Amino acid sequence: MTGSAAALLPLALSLVWLIAANVIAMFPSRDKHWRVAYVLIAVGVPILGWATWESGPVVGLLLLAAGASILRWPVVFFWRWLRRQAG
Structure with missing residues (x-):
């Protein structure tokens, strides 16, 4: 492939x-x-890594933001968990 x-x-x-x-x-x-x-x-993380590797970090960050907007509740709960662990 080219x-x-x-x-x-x-x-x-x-x-x-x-x-x-x-x-x-x-x-x-x-x-x-x-x-x-x-x-x-589980399916999206490898695709995100591959897309970031092939297309660069800007595209990877855009795709990460798009995925996080769709899966916002797991992100919110993960953020809350991190804050509880830190404090």
């Missing part, structure tokens, strides 16, 4: 991840989507 084509694959996978996360969020869930959030995190 350099630019290799950089497009992780970006395409990131876009698929973002669309899938939004579609999943539209359906009701008994556990408020926590099980799905864990799967999305």
Whole structure:
């Protein structure tokens, strides 16, 4: 694969991840989507790392912000946990 084509694959996978996360969020869930959030995190972190490696830190930070906006409650609870551990 050429350099630019290799950089497009992780970006395409990131876009698929973002669309899938939004579609999943539209359906009701008994556990408020926590099980799905864990799967999305487990799949999204390697994609994020790959996209950052191929496209640079600016793209990686943009994708991280997009993912955090979709999975905002796990991020909020993680932040609260960190604050409890520090204080």
